[in-house]
Amino acid sequence: MITTKNDVLLLTEELVRVESIVDTPGEIEAAKKIFELISEMPYFSNRPDQVFLSKTNDDLFERYNVFAFVEGTKDESNKKTIILMGHLDTVGIEDYTNLKDVACNPTELMKKLQTEQLPDLVKEQLDSGEWYFGRGVLDMKSGVASHLSLLKFFSEHPEELSGNLVFFSECDEEVSSKGVLSGLKDLKKWKEERGFDYVGLINSDFVAPLYNGDVNRYIYKGTVGKLLxxxxxxxxxxxxxxxxxxxxxxxxxxxxxxxxxxxxxxxxxxxxxxxxxxxxxxxxxxxxxxxxxxxxxxxxxxxxxxxxxxxxxxxxxxxxxxxxxxxxxxxxxxxxxxxxxxxxxxxxxxxxxxxxxxxxxxxxxxxxxxxxxxxxxxxxxxxxxxxxxxxxxxxxxxxxxxxxxxxxxxxxxxxxxxxxSSLYSPCLELSGKNKQEENLISALNKAIEKIQPRYKYPIVSKNYFPYICDMSCVSLKDDDESIQTVIENNPAWGTKHYVNYQDIREINVPAINIGPYGYDGHKRYERMEIEYSTEVVPEITKEIILTLIG
Structure with a gap:
């Protein structure tokens, strides 16, 4: 194992305790917290230029993305690079009503929930000790914690990498995707200056049952697009x-x-x-x-x-x-x-x-x-x-x-x-249309095959992440006519709203989503299953990294 579940769980709680509601100053605090956690790792203490905060562009709010990268030493000439991405913002906490004061304190929240009348499934999972509750634990700070644990591991073992590992935690996923769209410029800069060859991106947004009685844990090879x-x-x-x-x-x-x-x-x-x-x-x-x-x-x-x-x-x-x-x-x-x-x-x-x-x-x-x-x-x-x-x-x-x-x-x-009247988030599809996509699909299948025997529920890959997701902003299959339709039919284009879709084209990295599993994202009883989210997710992600750039 690369880490213990307690390590990821402690990181999750540390991140959740920073109330980072989108479009509030809490997003700044969350970015600073993640920056501090990375900067304290010995590898980055010696290489402070490899971790930084990046302010978003053309944004009404002051907020930041967090970037860091580890350079593999196994083959220093290899520029293949994998991106680990996850958003640091959350939705609001008004739905917690009388429990708002502990919504971002999982330990205290779970104590108080014990005194409330709960739906049967929520009560059962709370009593089991196998689930973790709080705003952001599922969407998606446990996913960011998983990525942080991997960044720490490979920063301590760069000799296992024939390539580079980029960590990218973006703000403003929940509203306008300002974070990822601004971050594309940083990724492009590294591509040009350091020669990074982006061969895959692993996002860690949450996954959930698709219907009552669904026990599958899903991994998504792409995401739906969204229009308004x-x-x-x-x-x-x-x-x-x-x-x-x-x-x-x-x-x-x-x-x-x-x-x-x-x-x-x-x-x-x-x-x-x-x-x-x-x-x-x-x-x-x-x-x-x-x-x-x-x-x-x-x-x-x-x-x-x-x-x-x-x-x-x-x-x-x-x-x-x-x-x-x-x-x-x-x-x-x-x-x-x-x-x-x-x-x-x-x-x-x-x-x-x-x-x-x-x-x-x-x-x-x-x-x-x-x-x-x-x-x-x-x-x-x-x-x-x-x-x-x-x-x-x-x-x-x-x-x-x-x-x-x-x-x-x-x-x-x-x-x-x-x-x-708003952002067009393109659909992203991993179909094996080129060698990069074939390699990522193969690495994913290999990782599932290796990890599945250790976990009791089916781990199933599907094609489209069914919710809005920042993976939409890292690859673009739409032709110029499609983008022009968006431009010509948005009255806010060029004044209140603008997206440089060419930035997406220039990154164009195949992406998958391996995220924490749970229930009630954006709801009062938001919770994640500890075993899958803190053990299985980082293990599958690690296997893919090693297959592609190990």
């Missing part, structure tokens, strides 16, 4: 006493949610694996205050996972879904109006509304053609002023831009405008 399709919906305002004389955009939004949320027809199934269907992440109107007039517009966006569909494919599919929703809303509205007319002894006449769905790129193109430089300059100035409002995230910034652009449309009849 968004809808700006305009209606026709009216006094609430004359409700059928207008068209409420909230009503259309409700039908759109019904049509898209949980819809399995919008699951991008591939290689026998099916990602979760889209689900609504926000639905609101843009009415600033109370009046008895219906809203002028509404705004909503959905999480959307992809495995093979391009950003353009998703726009096409959602245009169809929006048309269906709009037509259904109008049909139901006419039926209700007719029923109302009968009740109130009024003559019924078909309402004038027609379905109208516009892709954002098409709308801006038509506005530029119609209004020319006047429109372009107006919007440039509008965005420059709007970006001063730090209360707006990229998603709401995009909504305000579309709201302003809509004012320039001559045809103001109700419409759904489809756009993207």
């Amino acid at each position: 399709p968004s809808f700006f919906i305009t209606g026709a305002e009216t006094h609430v006493g004359s409700s059928f004389e207008g068209l409420d955009p909230n009503y259309i939004a409700a039908e759109l949610t019904r049509q898209i949320s949980y819809n399995p027809a919008l699951c991008d199934r591939h290689l026998g694996e099916t990602p979760a269907p889209p689900i609504s992440l926000k639905q609101m109107d843009l009415k600033p205050n109370y009046t008895v007039q219906t809203a002028l517009s509404a705004y909503m966006y959905f999480n959307f996972f992809v495995q093979t569909w391009s950003p353009k494919d998703v726009l096409t599919k959602l245009t169809e879904q929006a048309q269906i929703a709009f037509e259904s809303a109008i049909k139901t509205l006419n039926e209700r109006y007719e029923a109302f007319c009968k009740l109130s002894n009024q003559p019924f006449k078909q309402l004038p509304w027609k379905s109208r769905v516009i892709i954002y790129e098409d709308m801006t193109k038509s506005l530029k053609e119609e209004h020319g430089e006047t429109f372009v300059q107006h919007m440039s100035k509008f965005k420059s002023n709007l970006i001063q409002d730090e209360s707006l995230d990229t998603r709401m910034f995009a909504a305000r831009v579309v709201e302003e652009e809509w004012k320039w449309m001559k045809d103001q009849s109700p419409a759904i405008i489809l756009l993207y």
Whole structure:
């Protein structure tokens, strides 16, 4: 064994005790803690230039990534390099309610949980002593602790490496991936200056059961991609006493949610694996205050996972879904109006509304053609002023831009405008399409075969990590047309939001995810299984390292 489970467990607790909620100063403290832990290792005490904090670029917050590397001495001419990656931030702790004060103190939290009424499975696992509870223990500080233990081992045994081992702990995984996107520049710099040849990346984000009764421990050879399709919906305002004389955009939004949320027809199934269907992440109107007039517009966006569909494919599919929703809303509205007319002894006449769905790129193109430089300059100035409002995230910034652009449309009849309003996280797939991928797959299979007899539950490899993950930002298969679709349909692009996808192309390292196992990531009873997370995970990871660069 490279270490004992207690070593990884102690590291986990030490990291969890630093409350590193995303977009808070705690992220800085977590980065400093990891930096200190590495700097105290004898290897790095003698080589302080091989561990450093790296400030993120173009970020509203001050925060840092942590980098370190060990140079193997077995064959110093070998530049093959493996990256160990894991994020240091967590989600918030509001879900712990009365236990917020101990959410980041696993020992105290578990004592207090003993006095609470718990679901049966949670109670059973807590009493067993084989599970560890607390914010971040699963997502994903035990994964970072596993990587730290490996960094320590190989720093003490560089003679076992014919190549180099890079440790990369990134901030801001939970919101905008500023950490990994900034870190690409550091990886690129090492590639150019030190000749590092990145042959594989091992991420350590958490894994969980996929269904009730699932006992498999999964390792993922890639990850789903993610888009945030968004809808700006305009209606026709009216006094609430004359409700059928207008068209409420909230009503259309409700039908759109019904049509898209949980819809399995919008699951991008591939290689026998099916990602979760889209689900609504926000639905609101843009009415600033109370009046008895219906809203002028509404705004909503959905999480959307992809495995093979391009950003353009998703726009096409959602245009169809929006048309269906709009037509259904109008049909139901006419039926209700007719029923109302009968009740109130009024003559019924078909309402004038027609379905109208516009892709954002098409709308801006038509506005530029119609209004020319006047429109372009107006919007440039509008965005420059709007970006001063730090209360707006990229998603709401995009909504305000579309709201302003809509004012320039001559045809103001109700419409759904489809756009993207946030980061596009590309899908990453390990298919064996080149020698690097073949080698990583082979090393993974060999490691599972060696470690499986020591562990009672099946260790199973799958193709797509089913959650949002920073592995999306280390390799890119999308062509230029796909990326251009993202650019042309995001109103925040180039002002509030920008991603240099070329940086991803230039790293383009095959990646897998070997992470801690547990339940309830992002929930009150977040917990990880100690044996798998602190023993099996580092052992499998070590075997892959030795196969590829040992």
